[in-house]
Amino acid sequence: MIYFIALAIIFLLAVIVIQIGKLSDLTARIKGEEEAQYATNRTQGTALFIYMIIFLIACIWSGWHYRNYMFGYGPLKSASEHGYDVDLLFNITLVLTGIIFIITHVLLFWYPLRYGGRKNQKKAYFFTDNSTLEFIWTGVPVVTLVYLIIHGLIIMNNMFPTLTEEDKYIEIEATGYQFAWDIRYPGQDGKLGNKDFRLIDPASNSLGIDWRDEASTDDIVLGGTDKIMLPKDSLVKVRITAKDVLHSFFLPHFRVKMDAVPGMPTSFIFRPVKTSKEFRDELKKYPEYQVPADPKEPDGQKRWESFEYELACAELCGKGHYSMRRVVEVVEREEFDAWLKAQKPFYVANVRGTANDPWAGKKLFPYEIAARREELKKEVDDYVSDITGSVSDIIILKNVFYETGAAELNSSLSKYELNTVAEIMRRYPTMKIELAGHTDNTGDATSNLELSKARANNVKEYLVSKGIDAARLTAKGYGQDQPIESNDTPEGRNKNRRTELRIISK
DSSP, rough: HHHHHHHHHHHHHHHHHHHHHHHHHHHHHHHHHHHHHHHHHHHHHHHHHHHHHHHHEEEEEEHHTTGGGSSSTTTTOOTTTHHHHHHHHHHHHHHHHEEEEEEEHHHHHHHHOOOOOOOTTOOOOOOOOOOHHHHHHHHHHHHHHHHHHHHHHHHHHHHHHOTTOOOOOEEEEEEETTTTEEEEEOTTOOOOOOBBBGGOTTTTTOOOTTTTTTTTTTTTTOTSSSSEEEETTSSSEEEEEEOOOOOOEEEEGTTTTEEEBBBBBBEEEEEOOHHHHHHHHHHHTGOOOOBBBSSSHHHHHSSSTOOOEEEEEEEEESSTTTGGGEEHHHHHHHHHHHHHHSSSSIIIITTTTTOTTTTTTOOOOOOHHHHHHHHHHHHHHHHHHOSSSSSSEEEEEOOOOOOOTSOOBBBHHHHHHHHHEEEEEEETTTTTEEEEEEEOOOSHHHHHHHHHHHHHHHHHHHHHTTTGGGGGGGEEEESSEEEEEEEEEEHHHHHHHHEEEEEEEE
């Protein structure tokens, strides 16, 4: 039935159009061809001119009415230092092109009204060239474009300064892939380590970080759902790259956009000037952002409350393109420093002590030494202060190493943790401890037992050399009899080869 009605309406419209055409022909024969054509042109010219007026008013009104939703106006002013210059250039371009837009449309719609084919109307004068006119319509656009280009180049040059070692800036790295961003921060050394695409392992090293570079060992890699943290009023340099297809690093509120191209590193430099909280406070002042963020939850958060800076991909990169959005939070520098300090380096959390660790048993890094020192002191203090008996009296000495297959202590690495043990025992002068050696199940059980005893004795001798009374120390070897992990894997065997400290008395 619906299709029948639709077909009937289409048929009636066709009949009406045909009848109007016949009526026009009849009118032309009665009035004369030229008069009829002029009347038609006059009607159409008037209608077009009225349309132009409505159209231009609608353009200007809509721009004004929705200004608080547009970047650069109302509460959506730039959140970065250079963004104000970008917005200024946009506004200058908008004014210049807006003037041309209005003039062009006025002339475009005026001519059909003014020159409608009236009878005996003067013909337009045809001339082949006019140097003055050509100079004007060439010169004015050239001057305008030269001004815009020079102004734009100045702003672009300011956006990409040449940074030196004296410039205090934070360098982070953004790597795009289908369909997410990996964000890498430098650790305490303030430097990002090297990468090599040939080192990429989807399971353990998705960025191809070169762990042989010491600068890499304290780098922090954010997971896909972690907020990207940035400090207010600090210069930020973002290294931008991609692993698969073309992406685009886009921070709209900061006027930052740069393509992420596989094999071609790019970068962007900017300075955030508003924290996320300050931006929300600006939005709060406008009624457009006092409405519910979700219309289905009228009692939920307002739009200003739910606002977050965001990182988006501005290049269509596949069917999951939409999921590349990540939340960005700008905070005060003190809060940023505290957040960064609390993050655990990717190397420490995922590589250290595994088969992929090039520094296993070869080097301890300053941040590891400091962190382990505080951790060990806390473990002992917790046991000493415990009155419930819930705290274990056994502490694994994580950074005590021996020469491969031998009992000889690697003192260049082990000294840091053993010096801390000596310091703790001086702080608790009545404490007595047992030093327990353990091995994995590789080789002969009897040999492993003797090896564990010898290693425990060497640890004892080191502590005695640091002034600890031998009567407070007991050394004992347990061989392979007390594994804490399965010996079926390299990681498990590595954990079973250990030295423990057991507190006998406080």
